[in-house]
Amino acid sequence: MKKxxxxxxxxxxxxxxxSACAGGGNRQGSDSVKGDKxxxxxxxxxxxxxxxxxxxxIAEEAFGYETEEVMGSTPITYTAxxxxxxxxxxxxxxDNLEYYPDDLAAGxxxxxxxxxxDNAQGLYVPRxxxxxxxxxxxxxxAPDLKTVEDLKDYAHVFADPExxxxxxxxxxxxxxxxxxxxxxxxxxxxxxxxxxxVDPGSDAALAAAFASAYQRGEPIVGYxxxxxxxxxxxxxxxxxxxxxxxxxxxxxxxxxPSIDVTICVSNNFYDKNPEFVAFLEKYESSSxxxxxxxxYVQDTGEGFDEAAKWFLRENDALxxxxxxxxxxxxxxxxxxx
Amino acid sequence: MPNWIASFPDTxxxxxxxxxxxxxxxxxxxxRPFFDGIKTxxxxxxxxxxxxxxxxxxxxxxxxxxxxxxxxxxKPLRAVLYAVLMLLIGILGLWSYMQLTLSIVIAxxxxxxxxxxxxxxxxxxSNHANALVRPILDTMQxxxxxxxLIPAVMLLGIGNVPAIIATTIYAIPPVIRMxxxxxxxxxxxxxxxxxxxxxxxxxxxxxxxxxxxxxxIMAGLNQTIMxxxxxxxxxxxxxxxxxxxxxxxxxxxxxxxxGFTAGLCVVILAVIIDxxxxxxxxxxxxxxxxxx
Numbered sequence: 119m120k121k122x123x124x125x126x127x128x129x130x131x132x133x134x135x136x137s138a139c140a141g142g143g144n145r146q147g148s149d150s151v152k153g154d155k156x157x158x159x160x161x162x163x164x165x166x167x168x169x170x171x172x173x174x175x176i177a178e179e180a181f182g183y184e185t186e187e188v189m190g191s192t193p194i195t196y197t198a199x200x201x202x203x204x205x206x207x208x209x210x211x212x213d214n215l216e217y218y219p220d221d222l223a224a225g226x227x228x229x230x231x232x233x234x235x236d237n238a239q240g241l242y243v244p245r246x247x248x249x250x251x252x253x254x255x256x257x258x259x260a261p262d263l264k265t266v267e268d269l270k271d272y273a274h275v276f277a278d279p280e281x282x283x284x285x286x287x288x289x290x291x292x293x294x295x296x297x298x299x300x301x302x303x304x305x306x307x308x309x310x311x312x313x314x315x316v317d318p319g320s321d322a323a324l325a326a327a328f329a330s331a332y333q334r335g336e337p338i339v340g341y342x343x344x345x346x347x348x349x350x351x352x353x354x355x356x357x358x359x360x361x362x363x364x365x366x367x368x369x370x371x372x373x374x375p376s377i378d379v380t381i382c383v384s385n386n387f388y389d390k391n392p393e394f395v396a397f398l399e400k401y402e403s404s405s406x407x408x409x410x411x412x413x414y415v416q417d418t419g420e421g422f423d424e425a426a427k428w429f430l431r432e433n434d435a436l437x438x439x440x441x442x443x444x445x446x447x448x449x450x451x452x453x454x455x
Numbered sequence: 456m457p458n459w460i461a462s463f464p465d466t467x468x469x470x471x472x473x474x475x476x477x478x479x480x481x482x483x484x485x486x487r488p489f490f491d492g493i494k495t496x497x498x499x500x501x502x503x504x505x506x507x508x509x510x511x512x513x514x515x516x517x518x519x520x521x522x523x524x525x526x527x528x529x530k531p532l533r534a535v536l537y538a539v540l541m542l543l544i545g546i547l548g549l550w551s552y553m554q555l556t557l558s559i560v561i562a563x564x565x566x567x568x569x570x571x572x573x574x575x576x577x578x579x580x581s582n583h584a585n586a587l588v589r590p591i592l593d594t595m596q597x598x599x600x601x602x603x604l605i606p607a608v609m610l611l612g613i614g615n616v617p618a619i620i621a622t623t624i625y626a627i628p629p630v631i632r633m634x635x636x637x638x639x640x641x642x643x644x645x646x647x648x649x650x651x652x653x654x655x656x657x658x659x660x661x662x663x664x665x666x667x668x669x670x671x672i673m674a675g676l677n678q679t680i681m682x683x684x685x686x687x688x689x690x691x692x693x694x695x696x697x698x699x700x701x702x703x704x705x706x707x708x709x710x711x712x713x714g715f716t717a718g719l720c721v722v723i724l725a726v727i728i729d730x731x732x733x734x735x736x737x738x739x740x741x742x743x744x745x746x747x
Contacts, residue, residue, distance in 0.1 A: 133460060193709050217709055279491075280498055280614050288613065292700070293707020318613050319694040319703060322601075326608040326693075333480050333609075334487065 156387075156394070159195035159204045160187040163321070164347045164422075168411045169208035169233060171426035173401065179452040180445035181394055193293075200226050205387040206398070209233060213377045216295045228388040230381045230398045236405045239296060239343035239374045241266055241287070242328075242354040247275070247337045256335045265358040266307055269339065273312035276339045285313040288327055288340025292317045296374070300341055303359075303370030328352065345409040351416060376405075400440045407433075427453055483609050490610050497616045500565065505558040513550055517541045520727060527734030537730075540723045549698060549720045556687055556697035557724065559615055563622035563683045568676070571627045575634025575672075576660070585635065592628040600625055600689055608693050618687065618695030626683040633675025637668030673736030680732060684725050698724075 156177050158170045167187075174185040188195065188204055192215070198204040200221065210229070212218040222229055243263065245251075250258035260272045269276075273285030280286075287304060290297040297317075304315045318324035324340065325348050331338035332352045339357075342348060359373035366372045381398050388395055407429070415425045430437065431453055437446040458464070482490075511519075517538050524534035544553050578584045603624060607617035641664045649663045665672075691699030698717045705714025 191706075193706055197709070279494060279612050280616065291707065292704045316613060317694055317696075317700070319700070320692040322605055323608050323613055323693040326605045327613050330483055330609040330612070333483050 154391075155184040155186055156391075157203065157205045158185065158187045159199060159207045160189040161192050161195055161209070162189065163209075164412050164415065165345050165408045166209040167422045168408060168415070168425055168429075169403065171422040172429060173206065173208055173398070175423070175426050175430065175452070176397065176441070176445075176449060177394065179449045180441050181397075183394070199382065199384050202384040202386040205384055205391075207382040210380045210382045211377055212380060213375075214295045216298075226385070228383050228385060228395075230383060230395060230401075232402055233379045233381050234345075234402070234404045234408060235376055235378045237344055237376050237379065238356055238405075239377070240341070240359060241269075241300075241339055241357045242342045242349075243337065243339045243357065244332055245353040245355050246335060247339075248355060251335070254335055259337055263357070266303065266309075269309055269357070270307070270312065275337050276313070278314050278316070281314060285309075285339075287313045287315050288324060288338065289315045289317050290341040291319070291321055291324065296341070299368060299370050299374070301370070302368070306370040328354070345405045345412060347412050347416060350409055350413050397440055479606050479609055486610075493620075494611055494616050497562070497566075497619050501558060501562045501615055501619060504561045504565070505555065508554050508558045508561070513545055520731070523731055524734070527731065533730075537727050540727065544720045544723055547716050547720060549701065549717060552696075552698045552701055552717070553720055553724060555615075556684075556699065556721070559618055559622065559687050559690075559695060559697060560680065560683045563619045563626060563687070564676075564680055566619065566623040567627040567630050567679050567683070570623070571630030571679070572634055572672075575631040575675075576638065576665070578631065579635045579638035579664075580660075588631065592631060595624055596628050600686065601692075604690070604693050613694035615695050617693055618690035621690055621693070622683050622686040625686040626679045629675040629678035629682065630672075631675075633678070634668065634672050637671030637675075638664045640671070641667040670736050673732065677729065677732040677736065680728055681725060684721065684728070688721060 156174075158174060160167060160170060170187055174187070177183040177185050188198070190198065195204055195207070196215070199207050210218070212222070212229075221227060243260075246254065246256045246258070247260050248258060248263050249261075250256050259275050260268075262268065263272055269285075269287075276285040276287070278284050278286035287309065289304075290300045301315060304310055304313065309315075318327060318340075324342070325346075328338060328340065328342065328348055329352070342354065348354075360366070360371060361373060362375045363372045364375075367375065381401060383395060383398065411425050411429050414420070414428055415422060418424070420428075430449065434450070437449055440446075441449065520541050521534045521538040524537050525531055528534075544550055574588065578588050600621065604617075604621055607621045611617040611620060638660075645663060645667060646659060649659045654663070687695060687697065688699035688702055691697070691703045698721050701717035702714050702721075705711065705717060
C-alpha cells in the first residue's frame, strides 16, 4: 500500500515539473518590458471594454507596458482614479456625473480630450410598438407615437405591472446626473399624471427589463443610451423631443445633447508617462466606430481583444495618426504576426 | 511539450451559457401567464403586509418594540435603548423607507416559511428527500446572488416583486435546514413514548416532534430574517425601494453620508429584529425546560 502511494506521489511530482516547464514555454515573451503597468478602468459596459482593448494592445505592442483592467462600478473606479490606483479611464461620461466638473476644476484628475461625442440618450421604445412587426405577428400598438409628449396618450399601453391603472417609464439609474433631468422632463411634460417613473436600480437591471420586453414583444418605454450593445442588438427608437437648448435642457424641456465622452488619467500617471499620455490625447473614435466594434463582438462571439485587432487592421491609417512610424510598425507586426 | 499537461485542454469544452440563455428566453416568452400569476400573488401579499405596517403609527410601533423587549428579555434599560434607536430612524428621516423595507422582508420571510417549513418537515421524514434537497440548498446559499437577480428581472420585471422572489431564494435555506435538523434531533425516547401510547405518525409529528423542535426552528427563522434583511438591500440593484435604495443612491452619487445614514438604519432594524426573535425562541426554550 505504502509503495503505491509513494509511486503515485512520484508520478504526480513528475507531472507537475513537466507542466511547470510547459507553462514556462507557454508564457509570452514579456521580459522586454520596462516593468511599468497601466491599470485601465473596466466599468462593465461593452464600449469601454472595446476601447480598453485597443489602448491596451497599443500600450503593450508600441510602448512595452504591461496592462491590467480593474473592474468596478462607476463611483468605485472613479474614486480609484482620483487616488491613482487606476491610471486610465477610456470613457468618462463627464456630463452624466454630477461631481465630475468640480473635481476636474479642482485638478484632481486630467482630461485628455474626446474619445467620441456623437452619441444619444433619452427615452426609447421598441420599433414594433410604433410600426408593428409582421414577422413576429406584432400589431402596431402606438402608431402615432413620435415624441416624448405623445406618451401622454399611451399610458395604458405601457401599464405598470405593480400599478396597472398607470403607465410605467423606466427611468435612468439613480445617481446619474441624467436621472435628475429625466425626472424633471417627466414632470415638465405632465407625464407624472399618468405614469410612474421607476428607478431600475442598476444598468444591468435596466438592460434586462428591455431585453425581457423585447423577447416577449411587449411595449416598454424607458431611458437608454447609445452606443451600447443593447441598441446594437435590439431595434429601439429614440422618442423625439424639442431641439437641444442648454438652458431649457436642465429643466427637462429639450432633447439630450450628445455627451462628450472623454479620456481621463490620474494626475500621477499624467506626470510620469508623457509619451503614452500624448498618444491618448490623439486617440479619438466615434459612436459609429464603437457600435461597429460592438456588433462585431456580438456577431462573431469573439472577445474584445480580437475586436481590437480587427478594428486596427480595418483602420490601419489610425496607427500613423496616433503613433510614431516605429511604434506603428511594431503594432502592425503584432497584428499580422 | 504536451500542452494539455500545463493548461486545461482546449478540446474539452462545453458551452452551457448559451443553452441557459435560450432556456431563460424560452420561459420568458412561453411561461408568461405563470409568471404574471406569481407577480400578481406576490404583489397582493406585499401590498397587504405594507398596508398593515403603514397602518401602525410610528409611536405605536416604538411602543410595541419597547413592550416586547421588556416582556421577552426582562431588561427595561434595553427596552429604552431599542425605543430610542427606533426613534432615531424617524429622526434621520427614513421612517417611511424603513416601513417599506420591513414590509418586503416580512413578505419574503412569510414566503420562506410557507414554502420552507413543509419542505423541512418532509425532508426530516425521508432520507431520500434529504439527499435530494441538501445539494439544492447548498447551491442556493453559495450561488452569487447577482446571478439570479438578473433572470428575476427578466421574468418578473423591475421593482419590489422580483426582490421578494430573490430574497426568498436567498433566505429560505435556514428554515428548511433547521426544521429538518430540529425534528430529526428530537429525543428518540420521546417519539417512542408517543408511539407506544398509540399516536399515529401524523399525531407524533404535529403534537410531539414539531413542538419539541420549535426552538431549533425558531433559530432557523431568526437566521432567515437576518439573511432577508441583508438581501433586501442588495435587491435595490434591481429596483427594490426602501432603505437599500437610499444606500444605492448614496453610492452612485458618492454621497457617503447618505449611504451610511441608510446603512445605519438597516443595522438598527436588524439588531432589533434579531434580538426580539432570539428573545422569543429563548423564552420558549426556557418554558420547555420549565415544563420538562
